[in-house]
Amino acid sequence: MNDALDGVRDHYRATGLTERLKVALAVFGPEDQPLTPQQLAALDQFHTRGLAATAELANLAGIGAGMSVLDVGSGVGGPARFLAATEGCRVTGIDLSEAFVDAARYLTQRTGQTEQVSFHAASALELPFDDSRFDVVLLQHVAMNIADRTRLYREIRRVLKSGGRFATFDVVANGSEPHYPVPWARTPATSFLLTVDATHEAIEQAGFRTLVSQDDTEAAKAWIAQQRASGPPPSPNLSVVLGPDFAQLFTNLGRNLLEGRVGVLTAVFEASSTKTRIHMENRS
Template sequence: MTDVTRQLDAHYDALAAGGGESLSDRLQAAFREAGLDPGRLTLDEIAGIDQLHLGGRAASRSLARLGEVRAGQRVLDVGCGTGGAARLLAEEFGCEVVGVDITAAFIAAAEWLSAATGLAGRTRFLCADAARTPLPDGSFDLVWCQHALMNMPDVPAVLAEWRRLLAPGGRVLLHEVVAGDNPEPLALPVPWARSEATSHLRPREALEASLAAAGFVPVCVRDVTEEALAWRRKHGRREAGAAPARQLPGPALIFGAEFIEMGRNLAGNLAAGKVRILEGSWGLAD
């Protein structure tokens, strides 16, 4: 296990690392408490733990539309987390998806959730370092990545792997957190980091330069910070409000009691210009 893996496990699986139940066991128990069968779930019922990025499913749908995702395309979901984007791409867009994540607890949860929602046949998951996967050359039409590069210290190595894995005519679809113009330190914790050790934010210009150096050319790139901030503020108000009678599992079961603070800090960092959010599509250079 590498230092990066240990750091990310300590962050994303902190409750289990502290001696608690595994992530999957914890979530399954929560679904039972909500009166649901954890072996038979809908995508709506798992939405609270499904996609751990700003904008939730709406952001994933927006990225898919931007990238003109089509049925039958082979997609690699990098930093897939619990597999929400992979399932959305399979169910709504007819894709065949492989999700990769370095955090073993996320992969176990992703496999269970795909089985529980009837999507195991169109999604599969692999615990691996995004810079070194055991997948064959040219095996994907799309590389999909949402809020994951900011946890990866060696982005050039990751981008080189994407280039290797993409078939001719392939594209990268990216929804990412980047450093803003405000140089003040981040308010921590945030959903991707409790300390600077696991936060590898880069300015937009540096990320785009790395993509160009790896052989990718921009097709369409948008700054969606204002939309992301509005979404975060809306969900922050909901999280701070009274709990509904039937409480479906949400991010606090993954991140712990700090999640409300993480969300509040993220909104503050966005509003202060310390971080920004990009949505974009890149193709392979000739």
């Protein structure tokens, strides 16, 4: 497990990221000029369908004002800032990459949201929080980097209040090995995709029942096609975060979706009052 975590850290190492962001964001004006989460959307929404997917997941999860939300694998903090701004919730983000956490804190200062949003460097397998701390936990394009799903979902259940919501939006296996490199892994060594059924089983065994489950693969394909038709993305964009091979990573993601090698699952679960396995008879 340590080798896998080290490989994931290496993939997201992003040395000098905050300094690169400072240079890239100069297009918006001087350092002391406040930015909005929407201005940063092209570079801080590190998942398919970007801002729209974050907004839809928040709606499905029922996120509202005053709630305490944990974003596991928060990247450079885009979803956390967007949700705090639009829903009035308080968001805590954790990420394995210290460079991402530093960048997330810098961007949050730029948007003036440090009172609502905070970030910590931590592993999703050892969440540094007390039991029953959060109303909602989000997991967007993160689980495919984690081999020990049992431990991941049990940790998420531990920090959720009874009756709290766990919302996931992730790439899933679809029968064939993906083409690499992809945004979450440059080799198969750090890619741990599960099928939809295996994902549901692992989550339900951790003490959840399914509220919503939908296949968003076609929506992801449509988004990929739209991005291609629109030409080069506006600057600054995710290449600032992922580096010069971002175009290749994005191209392979689209190829894998179009060839049916991977799919996209959106699902929301409720934390049961007891941490025993819940059997679902009518899964959508």
